[in-house]
Amino acid sequence: MSDTSASPGSSGRRPVVTPTRVVAAFCLIVPFVAMLWVGSYAKVEPDFIGIPFFYWYQMLWVPISAVLTSVAYVIVRREQRARKEGGSA
Template identity: 60%
Template sequence: MADTAPSAPLSGPPPAPAVGLPVITPTRVVCGILLLAPFVALFWVNSYARLRPAFIGIPFFYWYQLLWVIVSGVFTGGAYLLIRREEARRRADPPPGAGNGSSGADGGTDGAPTEGAGR
């Protein structure tokens, strides 16, 4: 097999990332914890692998798991509502630099290239 060389050499620095709203926010961290908590609680079997305390004659092992079905639904619904609220806020508040009246890609106000553009 012949070694293949890149078709075009890389020239110049890589493009700067777009400045916008952060991806990881406190709301998303809370949602992640809400979604992760049921997994941790149910995969840690030693914490609930016992018979007592019984609830209406049902051993702890069973009613604890059934309780987590309800708690998981509440946590998932809460995470959903938090994410929807954050996404609505993101759509309402444009990122800095967006919608500030500049029509050119270079940041000019009249759409004409500025001095030194296109080099």
């Protein structure tokens, strides 16, 4: 029988919560919360070039979400690379 408490390929180490990962999680949670809080943008005014607020607010979050997701990806990859280089020394 094998031990099922550790995921496959892991060395038995628990996940580490670092400030970098907290920032990455914040970057991923912000757009999610902004879109779930419908009451904050469920209105028509102010309009932008004839587009009601409800629509342009949601479309504004598309590039914001892309940037925040990219930031989260880059900082987590940088941390993983630094951890791997530090661990192999």
